[in-house]
Each structure stands twice: as C-alpha cells, then as structure tokens.
Amino acid sequence: MVAFWILAPVMVAAALGLLFARKAVHAALLLAVVMISLAVLYAVQDAPFLFAVQIIVYTGAILMLFLFVIMLVGVDASDSIVETIRGHRAASILVGLVFGLTLVLGVAQVSFGAPLGLDEANSEGNIPAVAKILFTRYVFAFEITSALLITAALGAMVLAHRERLTPKPTQAQLAAQRVRDYAEHGKHLGPLPPPGVFARHNAVDTPALLPDGTAAEASISRVLAARGTVKSAPELAEDVKALTEGDD
Amino acid sequence: MDVTPFIVLSAILFTIGCVGVLTRRNAIVVFMCVELMLNASNLALVTFSRANGNLEGQIAAFFVMVVAAAEVVVGLAIIMTIFRTRRSASVDDASLLKY
Numbered sequence: 001m002v003a004f005w006i007l008a009p010v011m012v013a014a015a016l017g018l019l020f021a022r023k024a025v026h027a028a029l030l031l032a033v034v035m036i037s038l039a040v041l042y043a044v045q046d047a048p049f050l051f052a053v054q055i056i057v058y059t060g061a062i063l064m065l066f067l068f069v070i071m072l073v074g075v076d077a078s079d080s081i082v083e084t085i086r087g088h089r090a091a092s093i094l095v096g097l098v099f100g101l102t103l104v105l106g107v108a109q110v111s112f113g114a115p116l117g118l119d120e121a122n123s124e125g126n127i128p129a130v131a132k133i134l135f136t137r138y139v140f141a142f143e144i145t146s147a148l149l150i151t152a153a154l155g156a157m158v159l160a161h162r163e164r165l166t167p168k169p170t171q172a173q174l175a176a177q178r179v180r181d182y183a184e185h186g187k188h189l190g191p192l193p194p195p196g197v198f199a200r201h202n203a204v205d206t207p208a209l210l211p212d213g214t215a216a217e218a219s220i221s222r223v224l225a226a227r228g229t230v231k232s233a234p235e236l237a238e239d240v241k242a243l244t245e246g247d248d
Numbered sequence: 249m250d251v252t253p254f255i256v257l258s259a260i261l262f263t264i265g266c267v268g269v270l271t272r273r274n275a276i277v278v279f280m281c282v283e284l285m286l287n288a289s290n291l292a293l294v295t296f297s298r299a300n301g302n303l304e305g306q307i308a309a310f311f312v313m314v315v316a317a318a319e320v321v322v323g324l325a326i327i328m329t330i331f332r333t334r335r336s337a338s339v340d341d342a343s344l345l346k347y
Contacts, residue, residue, distance in 0.1 A: 001249050008257050015264040015284060024276045031280050034261070038287055041254070045298045047306050050290075050313075057313050062283065062320050069324045070276060073331045084340045092270030100263030107259050112251040116301030126303075133307055145314045152318035159325035162332070 003044045007037040024073075028066045035059050046118040049127050193219040198236060205230050254295040261288035275327045275337045279320070286316045 014033040021027040039054040121129055134142055169177070181187040193216050196208040205224050207215035220230050261284060268281030290309040297305025331337050 001253075004249070004253060004257075008253070011257065012260055012264070015261055018277070018280060018284065019264060019268050019271065021277075024274055027277045027280055031284065034284060035287060038291060041291060042294055045249075045254070045294050047294050047297070047309075050294060050306055050309055053310060053313055054290075057317055058283075058287070062317060065320060065324055066276065066280065069328060072328060073276065073337050089271050093267060096263055096267030096270060099266060100260065103259040103263060104256055107255045108252060110252075112255075112299055115249065115251050115299040118298055118301060118303070121301060121303050129303055130306060130310070133303055134310070138307055138311075141311065145311065148315065148318050152321045156321045156325040159322070159329050 003040060007040055011037045024070045025067070028063060028070060031066075032059055032063050035063065046122055047126065049130050188218075195219050206236070207232070249298075251295055251299045255292055258288045258292040258295065261285075261291070273338050273340055275330070275339050275342075276324075278339055279323055279327070283316065283320070286312055 011034050014030040014037075017030040018027050018034075021030060035054065035058045039051050039059070042048075042054055043051040118126075123129075178187075178189060182189045193208045195202070195204045196206040196215075196219065198206060204221060206220075207217075207230060208219035210216050215232060224230050265281045265283075265285035265288060268284065269278050272278050272281060290312050293305040293309040293312070295305075297303060297309075327337060330342050334341055
C-alpha cells in the first residue's frame with residue numbers, strides 16, 4: 001500500500017500534465033511516467049507477468065513508436081489554441097468533471113469486501129498459472145490476436161508506404177539539371193559555401209560572409225534559418241566589439 | 249491492501265484521459281490520452297483479478313495490451329499519412345468526410 005500512496009499522486013500529476021503539456025514530446029514523457037508507475041502497481045498486485053509486459057510493450061514499444069512519430073511529424077507540432085467549436089473546451093471540461101465525479105463517487109461507495117488475494121491462484125507461480133489459463137480456455141482468442149497483429153503490421157506498412165510517382169533521377173540527370181540551372185538561372189555550379197569560420201564561432205549556425213561583408217544565404221541550413229537560431233554577421237560583430245572593449 | 253483506492257485511481261486516470269481526448273487538438277496527444285484510458289482500465293482489471301482471487305482479469309489486461317499495441321501501430325500510421333498529405337497533425341484539419 002505504501003507503493004500505491006507514493007505512486008498515485010505522481011501518476012495523477014503526470015496524467016494532468018498530459019492535458020496541459022504544450023509539446024507532444026513532453027506529453028509522451030509524462031505518459032512514460034504514468035506507464036512505469038502502473039507497472040509497479042501491477043507488481044504490487046501479484047501480477048509480475050503483466051509488470052514485465054507493461055514495461056516491454058508499453059514503455060518499450062508503444063512509447064518509442066510515439067516518439068518516432070513525433071520525430072517524423074515534427075517536434076514542434078504543438079497544439080493550436082483556437083477553438084473550432086465555440087465553448088467546446090469549457091463544455092468538455094465540464095462533461096469530464098461530471099463524468100469523473102460520478103465515476104469516482106459511484107466506485108467509492110461500492111463495498112468490494114476484503115480482496116481474496118492471488119496467493120492460491122499463484123501457488124505454482126504467476127507465469128505458469130497465466131499460461132495455463134491462456135493456453136486452455138483462451139487459446140482461441142490468443143490465436144486470433146496473432147491474426148490481429150499480422151493485420152496491423154500489414155496495415156501499417158500499407159499506410160506508411162510512400163509510392164514513388166516519378167523515377168529516381170540518376171547522377172547523370174542530376175548533373176545535367178545542375179548545368180541547366182546554371183544556364184537558365186545563373187545558379188552556382190559548384191557545392192554550397194561552408195558555414196562561416198570566425199575567431200569565436202565556427203558552428204553551422206554561423207553564416208559565411210561575402211566579400212562585401214553581407215551574409216551568404218546559401219551557407220546556412222534552411223532549417224536553422226527557419227527556426228531563427230542563425231546569428232547574423234552584425235550581431236557577431238557586436239559580440240566581438242563588446243569583448244574587445246571589455247579587454248581595454 | 250484495499251481494493252477501492254486502486255479502482256478510484258483507475259477512474260481518475262480514465263477521466264483525465266477522457267478530458268484529454270475531448271480537449272486536445274493534436275492527433276498524437278489525443279492518441280496518448282486514449283492509451284491512458286486503456287491503461288486505466290487495465291489497472292481496474294488487474295485490481296479486480298486480485299479482489300476475486302482468479303487470474304482471468306490479468307488475462308483480460310494482457311489482451312487489452314495486445315489490442316492496444318495493434319491499434320497504436322495502425323493509428324500512428326494513419327496520423328503519419330494524414331500529416332504527409334495535409335502537413336498538419338491537428339484533428340480539426342482532417343474534416344473532409346464531413347461534407
């Protein structure tokens with residue numbers, strides 16, 4: 001029971017954090033907290049098999065899948081605060097509160113009696129006992145889940161597969177395209193300029209300088225520029241000036 | 249160990265998941281809230297298994313986990329496909345079937 005009273009507030013807090021987390025990554029990590037705590041609660045309640053399955057399947061597989069998809073979809077794909085239906089948020093919070101209160105009050109008033117405990121059922125060990133039930137009474141359902149898993153795997157492959165609509169350009173075609181771009185738009189033929197190497201900065205977020213002192217747009221990654229993490233040359237010059245003045 | 253606190257915790261977690269599904273607009277977070285609801289029901293199943301002294305509840309929880317794994321795989325693939333075509337993971341943007 002000690003484990004329960006320690007973990008229950010943590011779980012509720014993490015679950016509430018799921019509601020308020022701005023970023024999907026934070027929500028995933030909070031969900032991991034809830035799931036690991038749940039695994040411990042399973043272990044406390046004489047279910048060592050489910051403890052292992054919870055850790056392996058939920059925190060190991062499902063949450064990793066969530067994190068991978070967040071990575072693909074974009075880490076900063078945060079929620080929009082705009083309500084599409086007016087009063088929707090207030091109404092759903094109200095409905096949730098009413099639902100939760102009814103559920104909790106209803107459940108709390110039921111007297112479940114003293115728990116029988118699993119000592120007898122687990123007398124030969126939890127895993128053999130679970131296996132005995134799983135492979136006798138529920139063997140058909142167990143076999144059906146294998147069909148379900150195969151269907152799910154195939155479905156995911158079909159959904160995530162991207163059909164190539166145009167043939168892949170060969171190196172010769174790419175070279176020809178590059179020369180054509182040069183002829184038509186005057187685009188530079190050679191490789192892109194590397195980032196700037198200054199006295200204090202030589203990172204990829206530092207633009208190279210052209211002979212006239214302006215930043216070379218092509219020398220920085222488009223992604224970094226879009227995120228706004230690129231330091232402009234005048235800013236760097238200010239930095240250096242502040243530093244040298246400090247020396248004097 | 250009493251049964252009621254576990255069931256109440258399960259009810260609270262389920263409610264939080266419910267509110268999350270209703271209020272959050274990011275499809276991935278909505279999905280996480282669905283997972284939270286499944287987990288809450290699993291906790292109730294395991295608790296009732298202990299209360300009744302047989303392992304059927306644990307078997308049910310195990311099946312819920314298997315189905316949840318399959319559901320997550322397909323659901324996330326759908327979210328990815330929608331994101332690829334519409335450049336958005338918001339549940340409000342995927343409303344083509346409405347009209």
